[in-house]
Amino acid sequence: MFEQVMTGSVIAATATALLRLAVHHRNRETPCHVDVAQLLMGLGMVAMHLVQAPLLAAPFAVFGCWLAFRAARLRNRSHLRHAIGALAMAYMFAAQRTAVAGAPLLAAGHHHAPVAIASQTPGLAAPLLAWALMAYCALAAGFAGTDLLRTPPPRLRSLVELVLSAAMAHMFLMML
Template sequence: MHGPTLVNWLLALLATGAGTSCLVRLRHSPCAPGSGHRPLARESDAAEALMGLGMAAMAVTGATVPPAVWAGLFGLPATAFLLAAAHAPAGRAHRLHHAIGALAMTYMAFTMASTSGHGHHRAAALGLPLLTGVLLLYFAAYTVWTGSRLLRTPAGTLAVGTAGLPQACRLTMGIGMFAMLLTM
């Protein structure tokens, strides 16, 4: 990313914590019948783990990783989420959110690659201003919405396996995506 090094590392720590938490939830939530854990929740945990850990890696490595790697890492899941959302009404909004996040990560990777080390002006580092603005608005609104849902979680329920922890991870990643887009 184009922000100060300290901000990039703090963002990486925040995203790593959220991604790791999602991995722990994914590993400790059986998908067996009667377990009470829906397959859509496992899909969401996996997608959020990928996004959190991918955000951490992108914040630290930035443009040193070729855009094709980022495109494969995020573009393929984005396509899968878009197709799944088109064919299954259950979880459509959540899948669309994951697709938007993955596409935003791909967009940021290509923007970073096109503006790094080529003597471009700061205005060129913004990518497509309209698209960046729309993504900033989307993730700002998502963060406010997720934060309001977290505030409605009963006190003391931020433990693994409860409704509060996934909401806190989503809030963290929404803030992280907003910060990454802002520092682009």
């Protein structure tokens, strides 16, 4: 039951991010990097249900590096936060592999689709890095949750961030 609620929440958050970008486009506004990052992260989580393709790490790595460059140039923590999130998604996609006979695999239940993750993948399935990213995502979800408790009334962007960060923390926990 938890997995179905998490999946539905991720799909709803992704649709919300897409709708926010459509409104920006309709009003001829420049889209905010937060909305783009949330949409990409949501699409990535949905894609993990459909395919096991480590090469899908590439767009997240490129986007994460671009956000990190912008964060350094603009001295903006929001860019840095979303760069870490994009690179965490790249890590997850890169850690995916198809089941190989005789290889030590862990079946991580990512919502409905099991994702086979090698327990000893050199350089990528480093447990310390996965724990650090899981803790980061859990903290990001906590900060987004506190934004919902503040006045003025919560912003939709904080709710989307809460859902996506909590889902990422859950996915990392399932990898470990």
